[in-house]
Amino acid sequence: MNRTRPVSGYSAAQLIDRLTQARKRLRQFIDVLPADGWLGPRAGHLNPPLWEYGHIVWFQERWCLRERPDGTCGSSLRSGTDALYDSSSVPHDIRWDLPLLQPAMVDDYAEAVAVAVADRLHSGFDNDIAYFAELSLYHELMHIEAWWMAFQDLGYAPPERLEVADAPSAQHLAFPDGEAELGSGPDAGFIFDNEKWQHAAPVPAFDIDARPVSEAAFAEFVDAGGYRHKAMWSEAGWGWRTASEASHPVYWRRDAGGWQVRRFDRWTPLRADAPMLHVNRYEAEAWAAWQGRRLPTTAQWLRATARQEFSWGEAWEWMRDPFVPYPGFVPDPYRDYSQPWFNTHGELRGGGPVTDRSLKYPGFRNFYLPDRRDPFAGFRTVSAD
Ligand SMILES: [Fe+2]
Numbered sequence: 001m002n003r004t005r006p007v008s009g010y011s012a013a014q015l016i017d018r019l020t021q022a023r024k025r026l027r028q029f030i031d032v033l034p035a036d037g038w039l040g041p042r043a044g045h046l047n048p049p050l051w052e053y054g055h056i057v058w059f060q061e062r063w064c065l066r067e068r069p070d071g072t073c074g075s076s077l078r079s080g081t082d083a084l085y086d087s088s089s090v091p092h093d094i095r096w097d098l099p100l101l102q103p104a105m106v107d108d109y110a111e112a113v114a115v116a117v118a119d120r121l122h123s124g125f126d127n128d129i130a131y132f133a134e135l136s137l138y139h140e141l142m143h144i145e146a147w148w149m150a151f152q153d154l155g156y157a158p159p160e161r162l163e164v165a166d167a168p169s170a171q172h173l174a175f176p177d178g179e180a181e182l183g184s185g186p187d188a189g190f191i192f193d194n195e196k197w198q199h200a201a202p203v204p205a206f207d208i209d210a211r212p213v214s215e216a217a218f219a220e221f222v223d224a225g226g227y228r229h230k231a232m233w234s235e236a237g238w239g240w241r242t243a244s245e246a247s248h249p250v251y252w253r254r255d256a257g258g259w260q261v262r263r264f265d266r267w268t269p270l271r272a273d274a275p276m277l278h279v280n281r282y283e284a285e286a287w288a289a290w291q292g293r294r295l296p297t298t299a300q301w302l303r304a305t306a307r308q309e310f311s312w313g314e315a316w317e318w319m320r321d322p323f324v325p326y327p328g329f330v331p332d333p334y335r336d337y338s339q340p341w342f343n344t345h346g347e348l349r350g351g352g353p354v355t356d357r358s359l360k361y362p363g364f365r366n367f368y369l370p371d372r373r374d375p376f377a378g379f380r381t382v383s384a385d
Contacts, residue, residue: 008130009189012121015133019060022140022356023114026056028159029147030103037156038103042096045374046150051085051095054106056140058085061113063132063334064120071333077112088336134190135334141356145376148354152251152278153374157265162353164263166273172207172383173307179203180299183326184363193331194323194338194365201299208296208304209380211311213287216272218279219259221287222248232289237282240371250373251278275314276378277353281346281370284318284379293381295320300382301349305362313360315378316348323347323367341367352376 010018030053038050047055058081066074076082084090084098101109117136120129151158179202184195227247230238240246248254251262260267279287281295288294296304298319304310323338323345331339345367351360354376368375 007127007189008134010130010134012125012130015130015137016118016121018137018358019114019117019133019140022137022144023110025144026053026140026147029144029151032157032159034156037154039096040150040154042093044092045372046153047092047146048096048100049147049150050100050103050106051098052143052146053103054081054101054109055085055087056143057106057110057113058082059087059139060117060136062086063136064117064129065113067128067132067333069128077116078109081109131190132333138190138192138359141359144356145354149374149376152264152376155262155265162263164271164274164353171210171309173210173304173309174207175203175205175300175303177203177205178303180303182299182302188363191363192337192365193329194325195363196330197326197328199327203297203299203303204385206296206300206382206385208300208310208382210309212275212315212317212378212380214272215261215270215274215276218249218276218287219270221290222252222259224290226286226290232286233282234285236370237285240280240282241286244371246283249276249279249283277315277376278373279318279378280373281318283373284377288379288381291381292384294384295379296382297321298347298349302362312350312362313355314353315350316352316355316366316375317350318377318379319347319349321347323365338367344369346370348375348377352378 008015030049033049039048040046058076061076061081062073066076068074078101082089084100090098117133121133148158150156179200181198182201183198184191185198188195226232227241233241248259253260253262253267257269259270261270284295295318298321301317301319305312322343323341325338325342331337346369348366348368349362349364351364351366352375368377
């Protein structure tokens with residue numbers, strides 16, 4: 001047993017149940033895919049759903065059934081799956097061109113893997129299988145969030161409608177000099193490698209918005225010419241703005257009555273209290289600069305979660321910090337979970353309207369490239385220091 005690996009707090013029966021529920025959720029998306037949706041358009045921020053379905057099953061098999069105690073890897077139930085579905089070695093751009101298993105074949109592969117994983121959990125339950133079952137579960141839940149994002153991006157009707165949270169006008173919460181705890185300790189239960197390890201960071205006095213910025217507040221920036229004024233933008237942000245020719249948030253359009261936002265396949269007027277979603281980090285930074293404020297550091301954001309009035313979980317929130325390893329970081333067995341993305345990606349916290357509950361905890365570190373607009377990501381601001 002690997003003593004450095006976190007210990008799952010779940011029983012075999014609980015893990016089987018959670019894996020089953022996640023697969024049902026994925027199934028709901030599969031059931032409403034449009035007829036031509038299995039491959040869908042090619043884009044850097046999308047995966048073909050047919051590839052992603054096979055990849056989710058492959059990942060579960062890879063870690064729950066094929067990983068050996070000495071770290072080597074056994075063979076797959078289906079030959080050839082590594083060449084199709086290993087995200088670490090199959091380049092993104094060729095995923096549309098591979099001889100992918102057809103949906104019914106993936107269904108069979110998924111069923112065989114699920115049965116074998118349940119058997120392993122029942123008959124040989126130990127910390128290793130518990131860890132890898134939990135890792136596979138969260139991996140699947142993250143891919144389900146990616147399906148939500150793809151459905152939004154492509155204008156598909158989702159399996160159910162989202163409730164958009166109310167975000168009444170934000171007041172500021174003030175904090176004196178203090179410190180924040182970043183990362184997680186060895187007793188935290190399951191953690192991801194990028195949470196290793198817990199350490200304290202000093203946080204000078206600051207104030208922070210009690211809620212994420214609303215759609216209506218963002219519209220004021222757009223109407224004030226925010227996308228035309230270079231002074232509001234960072235150098236990288238202005239580079240993105242000019243190259244993309246963005247003049248307003250993605251999924252927005254203006255009609256005679258004002259701005260409308262597309263939520264999946266439907267256009268609706270902006271709602272004054274809805275949290276702003278689908279902005280990239282450059283847009284978030286520009287709005288903050290327009291207000292004479294900044295994006296929060298992760299340490300500020302974490303410190304603020306101690307206050308009851310601090311409302312989070314309505315949107316992924318862009319942090320000021322880049323996504324970097326904490327001191328003493330060592331990758332876990334799935335080595336490519338965090339390591340390839342350090343320093344190029346921006347960090348987000350909080351979880352959004354389509355994030356599974358189990359991934360909504362303050363310590364969960366999400367990360368996206370700063371130009372991504374398809375995530376359910378918004379932001380809040382802090383006083384400039
Ligand atoms: Fe994956």
